[in-house]
Amino acid sequence: MELSGAEIVVQALKDEGVEFIFGYPGGAVLHIYDALFGQEDVKHVLVRHEQGATHMADGYARATGKPGVVLATSGPGATNLVTGIATAYMDSIPMVVLTGQVPTPVIGSDAFQECDTVGITRPCVKHNFLVKDRRKLAETIKKAFHIATTGRPGPVLVDIPKDITDPNVKIPYHYPETISLRSYKPKVKGNPRQIKKAAELILQARRPMIYAGGGVILGEAATELTEFTRLLGFPITLTLMGLGGYPGTDRQFLGMLGMHGTYEANMAMHECDVLIAIGARFDDRVTGKLDEFCPYAKIIHIDVDPASIAKNVPVDVPIVGQVKPVLADLIAELKASGKKPDADALAAWWQQIERWRAVDCLRYDRESPLIKPQYVIEQLWEATRGEAYVTSDVGQHQMWVAQYYKFDRPRRWINSGGLGTMGFGMPAAIGVKLAHPDSDVICVTGEASIQMCIQELSTALQYKTPIKIVNLNNRYMGMVRQWQEFTYESRYSHSYMDTIPDFVRLAEAYGHVGMRIEKPEDVRPALDEALKMKDRLVFLDFITDRTENVYPMVEAGKAQHEMRLPPWINVDRELA
Amino acid sequence: MRHIISLLLENEAGALARVAGLFAARGYNIEALTVAPTEDPTVSRMTIVTRGDERIIEQITKQLNKLIDVIKLLDISGADHIERELMLLKVRTHNGHDREEIKRLSDIFRGRIIDVTARSYVIEMTGDSAKLDAFLANLAPSQIIEVVRSGPTGILRGERGLHL
Numbered sequence: 001m002e003l004s005g006a007e008i009v010v011q012a013l014k015d016e017g018v019e020f021i022f023g024y025p026g027g028a029v030l031h032i033y034d035a036l037f038g039q040e041d042v043k044h045v046l047v048r049h050e051q052g053a054t055h056m057a058d059g060y061a062r063a064t065g066k067p068g069v070v071l072a073t074s075g076p077g078a079t080n081l082v083t084g085i086a087t088a089y090m091d092s093i094p095m096v097v098l099t100g101q102v103p104t105p106v107i108g109s110d111a112f113q114e115c116d117t118v119g120i121t122r123p124c125v126k127h128n129f130l131v132k133d134r135r136k137l138a139e140t141i142k143k144a145f146h147i148a149t150t151g152r153p154g155p156v157l158v159d160i161p162k163d164i165t166d167p168n169v170k171i172p173y174h175y176p177e178t179i180s181l182r183s184y185k186p187k188v189k190g191n192p193r194q195i196k197k198a199a200e201l202i203l204q205a206r207r208p209m210i211y212a213g214g215g216v217i218l219g220e221a222a223t224e225l226t227e228f229t230r231l232l233g234f235p236i237t238l239t240l241m242g243l244g245g246y247p248g249t250d251r252q253f254l255g256m257l258g259m260h261g262t263y264e265a266n267m268a269m270h271e272c273d274v275l276i277a278i279g280a281r282f283d284d285r286v287t288g289k290l291d292e293f294c295p296y297a298k299i300i301h302i303d304v305d306p307a308s309i310a311k312n313v314p315v316d317v318p319i320v321g322q323v324k325p326v327l328a329d330l331i332a333e334l335k336a337s338g339k340k341p342d343a344d345a346l347a348a349w350w351q352q353i354e355r356w357r358a359v360d361c362l363r364y365d366r367e368s369p370l371i372k373p374q375y376v377i378e379q380l381w382e383a384t385r386g387e388a389y390v391t392s393d394v395g396q397h398q399m400w401v402a403q404y405y406k407f408d409r410p411r412r413w414i415n416s417g418g419l420g421t422m423g424f425g426m427p428a429a430i431g432v433k434l435a436h437p438d439s440d441v442i443c444v445t446g447e448a449s450i451q452m453c454i455q456e457l458s459t460a461l462q463y464k465t466p467i468k469i470v471n472l473n474n475r476y477m478g479m480v481r482q483w484q485e486f487t488y489e490s491r492y493s494h495s496y497m498d499t500i501p502d503f504v505r506l507a508e509a510y511g512h513v514g515m516r517i518e519k520p521e522d523v524r525p526a527l528d529e530a531l532k533m534k535d536r537l538v539f540l541d542f543i544t545d546r547t548e549n550v551y552p553m554v555e556a557g558k559a560q561h562e563m564r565l566p567p568w569i570n571v572d573r574e575l576a
Numbered sequence: 577m578r579h580i581i582s583l584l585l586e587n588e589a590g591a592l593a594r595v596a597g598l599f600a601a602r603g604y605n606i607e608a609l610t611v612a613p614t615e616d617p618t619v620s621r622m623t624i625v626t627r628g629d630e631r632i633i634e635q636i637t638k639q640l641n642k643l644i645d646v647i648k649l650l651d652i653s654g655a656d657h658i659e660r661e662l663m664l665l666k667v668r669t670h671n672g673h674d675r676e677e678i679k680r681l682s683d684i685f686r687g688r689i690i691d692v693t694a695r696s697y698v699i700e701m702t703g704d705s706a707k708l709d710a711f712l713a714n715l716a717p718s719q720i721i722e723v724v725r726s727g728p729t730g731i732l733r734g735e736r737g738l739h740l
Contacts, residue, residue, distance in 0.1 A: 118590060123601050127644040130589070147644060182740070183586055183647040307638035310631070 003173040005134045005165035006031035009098065012141040014041045015175040018069050020060060020434055021045070022053035026073025027113060028100025031165035045434070045463055048455035050077055052427040054084020055453065058093050059428030062414045063389055064435045065220065067094040067148050074100045075113030078159075079120065083421060085155045086124035090418025091241060092218055094153035096144045097125075103163040104132060117159045126154030134164045134171060142176050151186025152305040153218055186304065190321035190329060198300045198317045199333040201274055206345035207296075207352075208234045209272035211257065211286075214241030214417070215279015215303060215323050222246065222410040224327035225278065231331060233346060235353055237265040239280050240402055241417045248406030249386070254353065255362075258286040259554045260399040263361035263563060263571070266554065268353055269294055270561035277301040279323040282312040283418070292559035302326050359574045361552050361565055362403055370545040371520050373397065373472045377404035380442065380470060383527040388440040389432045391415060393425040393449030396478035399550045401444050423452030426469060430456060433465035440468070440531060447473040447500055447541075457510035460537050468530050469539045471503060474546045482549045486564070487556075507539035516541045578607070579633050580659060580730045582738050583622040583640060583649040587613050591645040595622065598643065604628065604636050608727030619647065619740065623729045650738045652730050659730040663708045665699045666722040667715065674719065685711045696721060704728070 003011060009032050013021065022045045025033045036044055047053040050072045057068025068088075072081055078099045088095045102111040118130045127147050129140050137160070144156040202208065216225050216238075222245045229236045229252055236246050237257040246253055255262035257269055269275070275297040280286070287293040293313060300317040301309050309318045319326055364374045377400050380388075390405055391414040392398040398415055407413045414432060416424040429443035450471055460467060472478075480495040504514030513536045517526045523542065530538035552563040565571055585591050592611060599606045608625040626636060633651065640646050665687075669675040675697075682689060682699050685707065691698035701711060705728050712723065732738070 119593070122590070122594060122597055132589075181644070184644050305642070307635065307642050311635060 001173045002170040004031070004035070004167045004170050005137055005160070006035040006167055008134070008137050008173055009141065009160070009165065010035040010039065010042060011173060012138050012175055013069065016141070016145050018042050019066075021069045021071050022047055022056045022431070023071030024050050024053060024073070024077060026077045026100065028074035028102060028162045029071060029077075031162065031167055032071065032098070032100070032160075034167065044071075045459065047427070047459050049453065050080035051084050051423065052453050052456040052459065054081050054088065054095070054097070055421075055424050055427035056431035056434075056456075057095055058084060058088045058424070059391060059414055059431030060435050061088070061093050061095055061431075062428070063411050063432040065411065067096050067145060068431065070095065070097045072097075072099050073113065074102055074117065075115050077113075078117040079115060082121060082124065083423075085121055085157065087416050087419045087421040087424060088155040089124045089126065091214060091416065092153050093155065094148040095155035096141075096148050097155060097157040099157060099159050101130070101159045101161040104161045105163070107161065117157070121157050124155075125157050128157040128159065130159045131161070131164055134169065137164060138173060138175050139179070142179050143181065146179050146181070147184065151184070187320050188322050188325055190302065190319040190326035192329070194317060194319045195326065195329050195333055198276075198319060198330060199337060201298055201300060201317055202232065202276065202334065203337065203339050203341055205234075205274035205341050207271060207273040207349045208232070208276065208341065208346070209268050209274070209297070210234050210236040210276045210278065211239070211269065211280055212236065212242045212245055212278040213239040213280025216242055216245035217410045219279060219304065219323040220410075221279070221324040221327055224324055224331065228327050228331050231334065232341065234276075235268055235350070237261065237269065239283070239286055239417075240415070242280065243402060243413045244407035244410040247408040249408055254357070256402050257560070258283075259288070260403065260550050260552065261554075262403075263359050263552055263565065264353055264356040266552070266560045266563055267356045270559070271352070272297050275299045277303075278327070279303060281308045284312070287312060288554045288558055288560040288562070355575060359565075359569065359571055361569065363569070364548075364566070365568070368520070368545060371517065371523060371542055373400050373474070373542075373544045373548055374404050375520060376470065376472060376523055376542050376544070377401055377444070379524045379527055380444070381405045383524065383531055384440050384442065388412070388442050389414065389429075389436060391425045391429040391432060391441070391443045393443075393445040393452075394420045394422045395446050395449060396474075396482065396548075396550050397444050397446045397449075397472045399479075400472070422449040426450060426467070427453050427456045427459075429467040430460050430463070430465045433467050434463065441465075442468045442470055444470045444472065446478060447471060447475065447503070448477045448497070451501075454506070457507065457512060457537070461511040464535070466533070466535050466537045469537070471539065471541045472544050473500075473503070473541050474544045474548070475500060476546060478548075479550070485549070486553075503539055503541040507537070512537040512539055514539045514541065516543065518543045577627065577629070577633070578653065579626050579628070579651055580653045580657070580728060581624045581626065581637065581640070581649055582652050582730060583624070584614070584647045584738060584740065585620050585622060585643075586645040586647065587618050587620045588645055591620065592622075594643050594645055595624070595640065598639055599626075602635075602639060604632065610727045610729050616740070623727070625728055647740065648738060650732075652732055652738075656733045657730050658733060659704045659728050660702050661705050661708055661728040662726040663701045664724040665701065665712075665720070667697050667699065667719050668695065668721055669697050670695055678715075678719070681711070681714055687711070
């Protein structure tokens with residue numbers, strides 16, 4: 001089969017089984033767009049801004065486990081992708097990004113819409129390529145998918161100069177089924193000796209704690225994690241990225257940990273004697289002050305990325321490997337030993353944990369005449385029976401979802417954890433909805449975040465993705481306001497907007513349904529009504545209590561057990 | 577502590593930028609860096625001299641290993657190794673005394689004078705970095721016109737080696 005470079009790109013995507021490509025045309029990719037024309041195998045989603053394309057591809061990838069694919073032109077097309085690529089990179093999301101480049105002979109001459117895309121994106125991709133020889137195009141695309149989806153996943157960019165895709169030059173096409181790179185051989189299985197050591201340490205634990213993260217989701221290891229946790233009867237906490245990796249409604253689950261984690265999760269972390277870290281990377285939002293992190297614990301760390309191990313915190317038993325096979329081996333090792341951890345010590349540990357849990361740190365004022373944001377999330381959880389795909393933007397609303405929407409299954413909670421990208425939620429929800437058209441897909445956002453990628457409301461109409469937008473509108477950049485209240489004596493410097501659009505009319509202008517909800521008693525009926533409108537995007541604008549804060553909070557520089565609880569909870573009295 | 581990390585990496589455009597970018601982005605110290613293709617033209621050998629405590633060096637080697645272009649690496653300073661650096665040095669020789677004295681000093685350090693004019697020498701010298709430092713310390717700053725140092729390269733002693 002003889003194909004042009006442009007046809008090779010499209011055929012390679014077909015051979016890779018790509019369902020959707022999120023993109024925006026422009027000069028340097030016009031040959032590729034011409035090759036996309038009239039074929040139905042790879043469905044192109046035309047976005048309104050290239051950043052939206054990356055977030056849609058990202059949402060699609062997080063919800064399915066398959067790589068998201070993006071196409072953009074050179075220059076501004078490529079630079080507009082950077083935020084979305086960096087977002088995917090920080091959360092290890094598999095993504096393949098194809099960009100057009102100016103023709104090879106003019107590279108370096110400051111040609112129209114030229115930029116050094118490979119140079120600009122180098123620090124925020126797992127790897128990138130500039131294709132200078134069309135005979136290497138198919139192989140390079142194969143390499144990109146291979147690198148993006150194996151080991152610790154991440155975005156890979158392929159920059160393709162326009163002359164490489166010239167429709168008039170045809171060459172034989174061959175797409176390799178598999179590929180092997182001598183410089184890239186990610187580990188799968190864990191070292192058996194280390195697994196044995198981990199099992200021994202686990203069996204000696206008296207105050208054990210399991211701390212699992214996004215690696216469980218990415219590594220499809222929720223089943224193994226659940227079996228492991230139940231086999232041992234240990235308490236478990238999850239990071240923001242790990243939510244759904246273990247059932248959120250289960251008694252052994254102590255809630256999320258970290259800066260806005262629960263009292264019981266953070267206290268159990270601080271007091272534990274054996275910490276089993278699984279696919280988590282000891283992020284600063286989790287550890288708080290490093291010197292006082294888990295001071296009594298021996299630490300086992302399972303991670304596919306050796307560089308994540310002992311990066312921030314020294315580790316006693318490192319295990320490099322994919323979470324799924326390592327957990328399976330560890331379970332087998334524990335079962336084969338015929339031993340169990342000390343039951344009395346574990347019972348005493350659970351008693352202590354239950355006392356912490358009884359503090360009920362997430363309680364809030366349910367009598368308020370104003371809409372409490374926590375209440376909206378609780379009602380959303382009930383109205384969707386906890387089964388929706390929920391995306392979020394970044395800020396207070398994101399934390400409230402993490403705290404109050406109890407995810408029982410992996411890949412349902414989709415948010416920008418590492419980079420913290422405002423503007424992520426709505427385009428991500430569009431990507432999720434394309435992947436799961438029959439499921440409820442909700443974007444929880446705030447009036448500040450939603451305005452950062454608002455133009456994608458138009459994409460949502462064109463591709464009939466009837467997501468539901470839950471806007472927690474407190475007329476503030478809530479998380480900024482909260483930090484200013486706590487650490488800048490309530491000097492609210494530029495954390496509010498004097499002008500906010502009428503979101504109901506805005507939604508209508510884009511061809512959708514808008515609703516404004518101002519009273520607590522209207523929250524649930526509005527949600528129910530919106531969820532019934534299966535084929536319409538509904539923008540629910542909830543006017544919430546302006547001054548609500550996210551609690552508990554481990555303020556910057558504090559240790560994980562030094563939490564700020566809401567003013568209405570007195571821990572000493574609760575524990576007495 | 578000073579460490580010498582030897583790498584084999586794909587001889588691809590941008591590979592050097594990836595390594596240099598990694599050091600810049602993560603705030604690692606880079607004292608010297610040399611790179612050239614090996615007997616296999618698809619593979620380059622790079623030698624990096626860096627400083628840091630054990631934890632930082634561990635992170636540096638792990639992060640380097642993560643780069644897709646890096647095939648293999650070894651911290652050779654942890655083993656019995658040989659280190660060599662090439663220096664080309666241009667000095668002023670305005671009078672007979674200087675000419676005599678610098679020639680003598682260069683002989684002691686096993687340097688070779690490879691260019692001579694009425695008013696200058698170019699000296700070629702190899703050795704570990706400390707030896708080159710010592711030679712320079714014996715010259716007055718006013719005598720030195722130009723110093724060109726390659727940065728250290730290194731190799732393990734014995735049969736063991738870093739190869740594909």
